[in-house]
Amino acid sequence: MIESCEKLNNQAIELASRGEYKEAIACFVRALSIENQNHLLWYNLGLTYRDAGELKEAKAAIEKAFYIKPNDEEIIETLALICYNLGVYEEAMGYVYLGLQLNNMNSHLWNTRGVLFFNTSDFINAEESFEQALSINPYYYDALFNLRDTYSELGNSIGVAECERRMKTLKRS
Numbered sequence: 001m002i003e004s005c006e007k008l009n010n011q012a013i014e015l016a017s018r019g020e021y022k023e024a025i026a027c028f029v030r031a032l033s034i035e036n037q038n039h040l041l042w043y044n045l046g047l048t049y050r051d052a053g054e055l056k057e058a059k060a061a062i063e064k065a066f067y068i069k070p071n072d073e074e075i076i077e078t079l080a081l082i083c084y085n086l087g088v089y090e091e092a093m094g095y096v097y098l099g100l101q102l103n104n105m106n107s108h109l110w111n112t113r114g115v116l117f118f119n120t121s122d123f124i125n126a127e128e129s130f131e132q133a134l135s136i137n138p139y140y141y142d143a144l145f146n147l148r149d150t151y152s153e154l155g156n157s158i159g160v161a162e163c164e165r166r167m168k169t170l171k172r173s
Contacts, residue, residue, distance in 0.1 A: 003030065003031075003034065004034075005031045005034050005035045005038060005041060008027045008028070008030055008031035008034075009027075009028070009031055009040070009041060009044060011027050012024040012025075012027035012028045012031070012044065012045075012048065013044065015027060016047075016048045016051060021048055021049075021051065021052035022052075024048045025045065025048055025049065025052070028041055028044060028045035028048060029045070032045070037068055038068075039064075039065040039068040039069040039072065039075070040065070042061050042062065042064040042065035042068065043061075043062060043065040043074075043075055043078070045061040046058045046059070046060075046061035046062035046065060046078065046082075047062075047078070049061055050078075050082060055082055055085055055086050056086070058082050059079070059082045059083065059086065062075060062078055062079050062082060063079065066079060071102055073099050073102055073103055073106055073109070076095050076098055076099040076102070076109075077095075077099055077106070077108055077109055077112065079092075079095045080092045080093075080095035080096045080099065080109070080112050081112060083095060084112065084115065084116060084119075089116050089119065089120060092112070092116055093113070093116050096109050096112050096113045096116065100113070105136050106136075107132075107133040107134075107136040107137040107140050107143065108133075110129050110130070110132045110133035110136065110143070111129070111130065111133040111140065111142055111143045111146065113125075113129040114126045114127075114128075114129030114130040114133065114143070114146055114147075114150070115146060117129060118146065118149070118150055118153075123150050123153045123154050124154075126146070126150045127147065127150045127151070127154065130143050130144075130146050130147035130150055131147065134147065139170055141167065141170050141171070144163055144166055144167055144170065145163075145167065147159070147163055148160055148163035148164060148167065151163060
């Protein structure tokens with residue numbers, strides 16, 4: 001029986017969805033031994049490492065996906081989030097800016113930019129970022145939630161109330 005990258009990828013995704021990360025990682029590694037320049041396999045391996053709580057390994061795998069396909073917004077956004085979770089905010093911000101250069105209308109990257117600023121207590125830039133995310137996607141619950149917290153830090157009680165009003169009308173996705 002000939003193994004295919006597609007079958008191994010699908011099997012790995014199924015294993016990971018059941019929390020069987022070690023087995024899923026083994027499938028991805030096997031698939032990558034067949035097709036080492038497949039950005040999707042590297043990306044999925046990185047996501048699996050991330051879900052298993054192995055952030056350094058996740059970052060390394062997703063960086064390989066980025067090297068193969070450097071203009072993929074999803075890869076860039078994931079790298080930014082992993083760097084954020086690792087506490088390397090400058091590197092995370094570098095990926096955010098790279099992604100926004102590719103697509104200035106990516107609301108998720110604007111939200112991530114805001115989270116980075118918020119976590120360094122730069123509430124003015126956080127506010128601008130969350131507002132930009134919401135101008136692109138007014139139904140983006142996470143950005144609205146984050147904007148509410150930012151308004152609270154800035155003492156903007158009217159903004160907090162408006163965010164809370166809007167949050168009640170949205171379902172969290």
